[in-house]
Amino acid sequence: MASYKDILRYYRGYWPIATLSIAAASLFEILDLLVPYAIGQILNVLSRQPLDGPVQRIVVSIGELFNIPVGQSLALWVLLGAIFAVSVLRAPIQPWIGSWFHWAIPLRARRDYAERVLSKILTFPLAFYDENNPGRIAGRVSRGLENHTWTYPEVAGQFVPKLARVLGIFGVILLIEWRIAIAFLLSFIVILGFSLRNLQSLIRREEIIDRYIENTESRTSEIITNIKTVKAFATEASELERQRQRFKREQDVILHRIHRGYVNLATWQRTVVQTSVFCVLAMTLIAAVQGRISIGHFITTLTVSSMAYAEIEPLSMVAEFVARRYAAMVRFHELIQEPSDIYNVDLSIIGETPPYQFTGKVDFRNISFGYDTDKPVLKDVSFLVEPYQTVALVGRSGSGKSTLVKLLFRYFDPTAGQILMDDQDIRSLDMTQYRKRLAIVHQEVDVFNGTLLDNLTYGNSQASFEQVQDACRIARVDEFIPSLANGYSTVVGERGVRLSGGQRQRLGIARALLVEPDVLVFDEATSSLDYESEREIQMAMRSLFGTRSLLVIAHRLSTVRDADKIVVLDQGMVAEVGRHEELLQNRGLYWQLNQLHEAGEILD
Numbered sequence: 001m002a003s004y005k006d007i008l009r010y011y012r013g014y015w016p017i018a019t020l021s022i023a024a025a026s027l028f029e030i031l032d033l034l035v036p037y038a039i040g041q042i043l044n045v046l047s048r049q050p051l052d053g054p055v056q057r058i059v060v061s062i063g064e065l066f067n068i069p070v071g072q073s074l075a076l077w078v079l080l081g082a083i084f085a086v087s088v089l090r091a092p093i094q095p096w097i098g099s100w101f102h103w104a105i106p107l108r109a110r111r112d113y114a115e116r117v118l119s120k121i122l123t124f125p126l127a128f129y130d131e132n133n134p135g136r137i138a139g140r141v142s143r144g145l146e147n148h149t150w151t152y153p154e155v156a157g158q159f160v161p162k163l164a165r166v167l168g169i170f171g172v173i174l175l176i177e178w179r180i181a182i183a184f185l186l187s188f189i190v191i192l193g194f195s196l197r198n199l200q201s202l203i204r205r206e207e208i209i210d211r212y213i214e215n216t217e218s219r220t221s222e223i224i225t226n227i228k229t230v231k232a233f234a235t236e237a238s239e240l241e242r243q244r245q246r247f248k249r250e251q252d253v254i255l256h257r258i259h260r261g262y263v264n265l266a267t268w269q270r271t272v273v274q275t276s277v278f279c280v281l282a283m284t285l286i287a288a289v290q291g292r293i294s295i296g297h298f299i300t301t302l303t304v305s306s307m308a309y310a311e312i313e314p315l316s317m318v319a320e321f322v323a324r325r326y327a328a329m330v331r332f333h334e335l336i337q338e339p340s341d342i343y344n345v346d347l348s349i350i351g352e353t354p355p356y357q358f359t360g361k362v363d364f365r366n367i368s369f370g371y372d373t374d375k376p377v378l379k380d381v382s383f384l385v386e387p388y389q390t391v392a393l394v395g396r397s398g399s400g401k402s403t404l405v406k407l408l409f410r411y412f413d414p415t416a417g418q419i420l421m422d423d424q425d426i427r428s429l430d431m432t433q434y435r436k437r438l439a440i441v442h443q444e445v446d447v448f449n450g451t452l453l454d455n456l457t458y459g460n461s462q463a464s465f466e467q468v469q470d471a472c473r474i475a476r477v478d479e480f481i482p483s484l485a486n487g488y489s490t491v492v493g494e495r496g497v498r499l500s501g502g503q504r505q506r507l508g509i510a511r512a513l514l515v516e517p518d519v520l521v522f523d524e525a526t527s528s529l530d531y532e533s534e535r536e537i538q539m540a541m542r543s544l545f546g547t548r549s550l551l552v553i554a555h556r557l558s559t560v561r562d563a564d565k566i567v568v569l570d571q572g573m574v575a576e577v578g579r580h581e582e583l584l585q586n587r588g589l590y591w592q593l594n595q596l597h598e599a600g601e602i603l604d
């Protein structure tokens with residue numbers, strides 16, 4: 001569970017400079033008090049009342065030092081000089097010690113944490129993404145970073161220095177008349193104590209609403225991701241209605257439970273502040289009338305105390321902002337504290353030549369696995385992929401084909417059994433380096449926003465242009481390049497040319513080939529492709545047979561017919577293994593699937 005300590009740690013790299021700049025800003029706020037104090041003393045000089053002892057001593061010392069007669073005029077010059085020093089001389093220094101660091105620190109911390117949170121996102125286990133969609137994760141990250149960045153300047157540049165100023169004012173009033181100082185201090189303790197108690201309960205409400213907003217954002221992100229389905233089912237109106245209800249509920253809670261709370265707090269604060277100002281005025285007036293304080297002190301006390309009460313509003317505004325943002329900041333740290341993948345992903349390796357080189361012999365030995373411990377998905381699965389063999393995985397939907405591939409990539413580890421790559425348990429290998437020797441072509445190939453060339457070399461930025469051309473020839477990407485306006489430099493993806501399903505698949509194959517994997521996994525696209533594209537891909541794929549070990553999640557008879565080995569899975573178990581003709585002769589599950597799907601040429 002994250003807490004305020006994590007929020008403080010966010011700025012941890014900058015503590016020394018933060019402490020210095022906050023201390024300097026606080027000092028400036030206290031020095032500001034010299035102005036009303038000096039004006040009070042000037043009034044005393046003009047009304048021929050005595051100066052305060054320490055001021056008198058300073059005037060005398062200066063008179064002696066410069067050999068100037070001590071009198072009214074020297075006292076006025078000294079006081080005027082003090083006002084000049086703390087107001088005019090300070091002006092060009094303050095922004096560089098204050099504002100500069102109050103923004104430089106959170107902006108630097110933002111860069112640190114943007115990097116840290118991305119490293120974290122890159123190393124979350126796959127299961128995390130099943131439970132949290134991109135909208136939820138992105139929302140939490142951006143709200144967290146933004147709120148940390150905005151909160152620091154307010155707390156460091158406003159809250160702490162203003163609080164220091166209030167303490168300074170207490171000191172000044174204490175010098176003048178202790179009874180007024182005590183009344184002043186008590187009123188502040190009451191106001192701050194009550195405000196803090198109220199803010200705590202408002203923070204709890206903010207935490208609840210933050211989770212609620214996150215769920216709403218997550219649904220909006222799902223609508224965007226699944227927009228084709230939304231449009232196809234014409235559910236735009238019902239989606240809007242559902243979200244509209246959530247927006248309304250959000251607004252009701254924010255307006256009536258949270259915002260009302262803040263306004264109630266402000267109302268109460270304002271009333272207490274005005275009462276206190278009045279009491280201090282009355283007490284000061286009585287003290288002046290009774291001759292306990294001079295006219296100058298009367299003016300100083302009234303000026304500084306109203307300065308202090310005027311700070312209540314900015315102070316409580318900052319406290320309110322912090323309270324409003326607290327939940328989002330804490331939830332950002334909760335995200336960072338989520339456990340990473342159990343396998344150590346090495347984020348320091350960029351474009352290095354992987355140390356491993358395998359023949360491509362993969363031995364699945366007695367593999368059992370379940371996403372939930374009580375629901376086994378794979379049960380005692382064993383089969384061997386010899387180097388350069390093409391092995392097809394066949395079975396009904398849900399039989400565990402994709403799960404086997406996830407285990408090969410070590411997204412999960414089997415609960416029993418082992419996967420051996422060239423007779424080495426893959427758990428004993430460096431995971432990042434091991435994965436670099438594998439490649440996969442998914443059913444839906446991801447295209448990043450960038451040029452075609454960027455997308456082709458995504459897994460191997462060192463590839464030469466000749467290698468790219470070779471891969472494109474094998475994967476038949478070269479057949480559609482002439483139709484693109486700028487050839488390899490054509491921008492594809494989000495902001496560029498949309499590639500068709502078949503083109504994307506061929507891009508996926510070329511991209512996989514460019515990393516020169518020892519084992520290539522191919523998750524055949526099912527029925528999203530037209531006949532022409534499908535044939536192109538079939539031909540591209542067939543030209544890979546025998547060039548390396550191939551593991552194909554096969555949906556088409558044509559692939560399966562040519563495979564060296566077909567592994568038929570049934571409810572997580574190996575039902576049959578053999579070549580196409582052998583399995584047909586067996587008249588088992590493969591034969592049944594074959595019969596069922598022969599007409600459509602698709603196996604599951």
Ligand SMILES: Nc1ncnc2c1ncn2[C@@H]1O[C@H](COP(=O)(O)OP(=O)(O)OP(=O)(O)O)[C@@H](O)[C@H]1O
Binds near residue numbers: 399403404
């Ligand atoms: N992330 C997951 N969490 C929990 N259960 C899962 C997860 N992924 C898959 N499953 C379950 O595991 C079983 C096997 O799924 P898998 O995707 O491996 O099957 P498949 O043979 O590849 O199916 P298809 O051909 O339809 O893609 C299914 O019952 C599925 O519901």
